[in-house]
Amino acid sequence: MTLPVALSGSDVIGQAKTGTGKTLGFGLPLLERVTVPADVEAGRAAPEKLTDAPQALIVVPTRELCQQVTNDLLTAGKARNVRVLAIYGGRAYEPQVEALKKGVDVIVGTPGRLLDLAGQRKLDLSHIRVLVLDEADEMLDLGFLPDVERIITMLPPKRQTMLFSATMPGAVISLARRYMSQPTHINATSPDDEGTTVKNTVQHVYRAHNMDKPEMLSRILQADGRGLAMVFCRTKRTAADIADQLEKRGFASGAVHGDLGQGAREQALRAFRNGKVDVLVCTDVAARGIDVEGVTHVINYQSPEDEKTYLHRIGRTGRAGAKGIAITLVDWDDIPRWQLINKALDLKFPDPVETYSTSPHLYEELDIPAGTKGVLPRADRTRAGLRAEQVEDLGETGGRGRKSAASAPAPREERPPRTPRQRRRTRGGSTLEEGAVTVPAPAPAAETAGDDAEPRTPRRRRRARAAVAEAVTETAVAVAEAPVAEPAPVAEAEPAAEAKPRRRRTRATAAKEAVAAPVAPAPAAEPVVDFQTVAMAAPVAEPVATKPRRRTRVVKPADEVDFQIAPVAEPATETKPRRRTRAAAKPKTETVTAPAEDAAETKPRRRRPRAAATEKAETVAVTEAAPDGEAAPAKPRRRRSRATAAATAETTEG
Known part of the structure; x- marks a missing residue:
């Protein structure tokens, strides 16, 4: 009925029962309207009409149906060599894009992948002449309607549009007329077929308990004459659970539902078609359009949502004139829903019979052998x-394919060289140690540092200590050559205590010892006593080596400091290896040799209270006041001590 109307180019709304050949009802007119090289050779078409862009588009709701329609069209168009391509999700993009570049005549696809490729400009829909919406009631439902509208906006306005489905509600028909131009509605029924279901399908409805359903199902599957069977569940979790239970009970079962990858779904459906699996447990994904030869039983393990779903489920059997059996197990909770379905389809099962796995009427009606177990x-x-x-x-x-799984270990092998842990090892390794050894330093100091020191900071400290020891030995030689008669005994008690303390201790001890120097004389036996006399005889670069800390870099210019002028009364402060002790000693020399103008010159460096403190320290050093009360104000700051040292050097030279 549809062939003459569709071949004339008119829009068609086709409605027929399941299993009556709707695929070829729109497939044959579509293949005839496509221009292929065979038509140009036969003179039926002009060469200008040939194009590599697709000329016909078929949109289907599910991936399984997409694959099935593609195979049917390839079989029908084999004589004319029509190029048909299936485009659906779950597969890689690259093979589909390469096939589009080579040229395609007919495209069968799902809405999501079609929009993806069209949005990437890999799919050109500007040459489409025929648009077909298979299972149109599902395509124009609220879930697919926005995607279908977007696809239709990409098509040329002048085209032929055809809608086909087994169920076509009035609301869907009125909605479809927006995209069609004067469509012809064809509802094909057989003269001897009554109702909405296929006459060749025998229906049985039982009220069953949820806990007894697996046992009932396993016994129904052992009925006489059972071929392939499809078991429909409402949820994906139930479908996976039932497939596992049947496999444990000894049945060759497979599952098709949305939680499986596309490879696993196609594997199960392919095994079902080839006969390796005789029970396919699936959700409503496989309820539309799937045509498998030899399906004798369809079992609704859970009640369907509505009458349309029920029709499409039981339509998987009794196809193309064959006979089939449809069995529905209704739970107590699903009785109201089932009564609505029964009323809508005008069936004869308003109140299903309560049935269990041991009920005698179950064995009789379904030809189950007596004594069958689960x-x-x-x-x-x-x-x-x-x-x-x-x-x-x-x-x-999404990483479900084998390629992604095989390539997974490779990045793990590349990760270790990129970790920052190995970088840290190289920083603290032999390279830096060699660099530390090659730093210019006095020969004996480098030898001692290379012997004991591995870490960086202790090496500097030990090097400085070694330098202090060398300076002490040099000062001893210098003392022997040029002795000084003035208060050498003052500093004799200090060297032992000065070599050990750190910065904070030396500040306090330096001031106390400087004040108490004339009070407590001691024998001048040790060589460290005359540091200042050593400074007079030795060059200026030697005291730099006595400084043990890192801050020795600041005192690199030797012209600023001149220790030759330091009086004899202050050797205690210079014996300490810190800067501040020298600075503490030099303001005291100013009181003996320089006038009050030097003290005034040092004031503008920093705040006045510090200057006042230094003046107090100087006057105390001259008058030899009590050591305890004036030890605190005698503490000078670093920068100030350098300036005062330079000032004293200039004044004494003058």
């Missing part, structure tokens, strides 16, 4: 099973 006997387990069918590597997105 486990398949080992003698009947002849199917190869799902594992006999190989999983095809589709290059699936």
Whole structure:
């Protein structure tokens, strides 16, 4: 009925029962309207009409239906060599893009992937002449309607549009007329067929308990004359659970639901078609359009949502004139829903019979042998099973394919060289140690540092200590050559205590010892006593080596400091290896040799209270006041001590 109307180029709304050949109802007119090279050779078409862009588009709701329609069209268009391509999600993009570049005549696809490729400008829809919406009631439902509208806006305005489905509600028909131009509505029914369901399908409805359903299902599957069977569940979790239970009971079962990858879904469906699996447990994903030859039983393990779903479920059997059996197990909670379905389809099962796995009428109506249990006997387990069918590597997105799994260990091997831990090892390794050894330093100091020091900071400290020891030995030689008669005994008690303390201790001890120097004389036996006399005889670069800390870099210019003028009364402060002790000693020399103008020159450096403190320290050093009360104000700051040292050097030279 649709062929003459569709071949004339008119828009068609086709409605017919399941299994009556709707695919070829729109497929044959579509293949005739496509221009291929064979038409140009035969003179039926002009060469200008040839193009590599797709000329016909078929939009389907599910991936399984997409694959099935593609195979049917390839078979029908084999004589004319029509190029048909399936585009759907779950597969890699690259093979589909390459096929589009080579040239395609007809495209069968799902809305999501079609929009993806069209948005990337890999799919050109500007040459489409025919648009077909298969399972139109599902395509124009609220879930797919926005995507379908976007696809239609990409198509040329002058085209032929055809809608086909087994169920076509009035609201869908009125909605479809917006995209069609004067469509012809064709509702095909057989003269001897009454109702909405196929006459060849025998229906049974039982009220069953949820806990007894697995046992009932396993016994129904052992009925006489059972071929392939499809079990429909409402949820994905139930479908996976039932498939596992049937496999444990000895049945060759497979599952098709949305939680599986596309490779696993196609594996199960392919094994079901090839006969390796005889029970396919699936959700409503496989309820529309799937055509498998030899399906004798369809079992609704859970009640369907509405009457349309029920029709499409039981339509998987009794196709193309064959006979089938449809069994529905209704739970107590699903009785109200089932009564609505029964009323909408005008069926004869308003109140299903309460049935259990041991009910006699179940065995009689379904031809189940007496004594059948819920486990398949080992003698009947002849199917190869799902594992006999190989999983095809589709290059699936999301890392489900084999390529992504095989390439997973590679990045793990590349990660270790990138870790910052190895970088830290190289920083603290032999390279830096060699660099530390090559730093210019006095020969004996480098030898001592190279012997004991591995870490960086202790090396500097030990080097400075070694330099202090060398300076002490040099001062001893200098003292022997040029002795000084003035208060050498003052500093004799200090060297032992001065070599050990750190910065904070030396500030306090320096001031106290400087004040108490004339009071407590001591024998001048040790060589460290005359540091200032050593400074007079030795060059200026020697005291730099006596400084043990890192801050020795600041005192690099030797012209600023001149120790030759330092009086004899202050050797105690200079014996300490810190800067501040020298600075503490030099303001005291100013009181003996320089006038009050030098003290005034040092004031503008910093705050006045510090200057006043230094003046107090100087006057105390001259008058030899009590050591305890004036030790605190005698503490000078670093920068100030350098300036005062330079000032004293200039004045004494003058």
